[in-house]
Amino acid sequence: MNPTLADKIARAPKAELHIHIEGSLEPELIFALAERNGVKLAYDSIDALRAAYAFTDLQSFLDIYYAGASVLLHEADFYDMTMAYVERALADHVTHAEIFFDPQTHTERGVAIETVVAGIERALAEGEKRGLTSKLILCFLRHLSEEDALATYESALPLFDQYAHRLIGVGLDSSERGHPPSKFERVFAKARARGLKLVAHAGEEGPPAYVYEALDVLKVDRVDHGVRSIEDAALVARLADARIALTVCPLSNIKLRVFDDMTRHTLKDLLDQGVAVMINSDDPAYFGGYVNANYFAIVDALKLSDKEVYTLLKNSLEASFVTDDERAEMVARLDAYWKQ
Ligand code: ADE
Ligand code: ZN
Numbered sequence: 001m002n003p004t005l006a007d008k009i010a011r012a013p014k015a016e017l018h019i020h021i022e023g024s025l026e027p028e029l030i031f032a033l034a035e036r037n038g039v040k041l042a043y044d045s046i047d048a049l050r051a052a053y054a055f056t057d058l059q060s061f062l063d064i065y066y067a068g069a070s071v072l073l074h075e076a077d078f079y080d081m082t083m084a085y086v087e088r089a090l091a092d093h094v095t096h097a098e099i100f101f102d103p104q105t106h107t108e109r110g111v112a113i114e115t116v117v118a119g120i121e122r123a124l125a126e127g128e129k130r131g132l133t134s135k136l137i138l139c140f141l142r143h144l145s146e147e148d149a150l151a152t153y154e155s156a157l158p159l160f161d162q163y164a165h166r167l168i169g170v171g172l173d174s175s176e177r178g179h180p181p182s183k184f185e186r187v188f189a190k191a192r193a194r195g196l197k198l199v200a201h202a203g204e205e206g207p208p209a210y211v212y213e214a215l216d217v218l219k220v221d222r223v224d225h226g227v228r229s230i231e232d233a234a235l236v237a238r239l240a241d242a243r244i245a246l247t248v249c250p251l252s253n254i255k256l257r258v259f260d261d262m263t264r265h266t267l268k269d270l271l272d273q274g275v276a277v278m279i280n281s282d283d284p285a286y287f288g289g290y291v292n293a294n295y296f297a298i299v300d301a302l303k304l305s306d307k308e309v310y311t312l313l314k315n316s317l318e319a320s321f322v323t324d325d326e327r328a329e330m331v332a333r334l335d336a337y338w339k340q
Helices: 003-011 027-037 046-051 058-069 075-091 103-107 113-129 146-162 181-193 208-218 227-231 233-241 250-255 267-272 291-302 306-318 324-339
Strands: 014-020 094-101 133-141 167-173 197-202 222-225 245-248 277-279
Touching (some): 003 291, 003 306, 014 222, 014 245, 014 306, 027 046, 075 113, 113 146, 146 167, 146 181, 181 197, 181 208, 208 227, 208 233, 222 227, 227 245, 227 267, 245 267, 267 291, 291 306
Parallel strands (some): 014 094, 094 133, 133 167, 167 197, 197 222, 222 245
8 A cells, every 4th residue: 555645544643442341451461360360261471372373253252252251350450451442443543442341251250340341340430531531332142142231221221320421332143134123112212212322233144134124123323244135236235325334344354254355345335335434443452453454454455545544434434423523623623624
């Protein structure tokens, strides 16, 4: 890629809207926390763990991702993990982040949801002081039952009050195939009635029908991944018309073999058809890069123009769950930067 464009991207103010905080846990920190907490890992070195990051599909990744998260026990662990992400985000000129967390991964090991949120919040509050605004989105694990999701939702109700400035929505992640969005209709209806923002992973490995369900049954505000929408022309037109953003994660899509290689990625087709796509890192510690690395990889492979990159950046800001004033201010900052 043209080094001037790479540098311009690197320093551009941007929002990241699809980052699983547990997916930012680097192998070094996994080992440090395992030692601190006396947790036994199935790998005897950092290199051995890293060597296992050779995924064949979403499930092969999730198995290792949940094993990595097993070292998180105390408030300080969630703080350390989140602070490490805050540093990486600031280094990539992320000015606003909307961060997913998976409470069930921790509560099923006996860690209280209050501990999880308190540690994440302490780091995000520090991030705010350093120029990174953020929101938090509670994700339900779709391989578990809706009853489990409902119980998690009920247990989080006091937290939606206590952390109303931060904890603004719910999402849906984990194993997509065989677990359609409609499985979670009731819990999303409750979250919607409460005025929470709604997102769901759909059309990552699953078919366009899952994207329709996310829109029509869950009534989501944004779709996470959604790249398989390209297989259905009517769906693409609908996403474009309704300005439903897709939070696309290029390196993730290659590592999990959604596409054979980056030149086959469908982001540019979606962009050309007017869909509000934007760029994210998903699980940066596992997929080989934080948000800027994702921009570099996709811009390089698809030979995106200066104008197309600007659109991706602007889409990231416009799709953020912030007030209209905050959004206008973020876009004005990008415009001033991009023109100079
Ligand atoms: N959890 C963490 N990363 C995920 C992904 N890419 N898809 C589904 N669930 C996830
Ligand atoms: Zn994801």
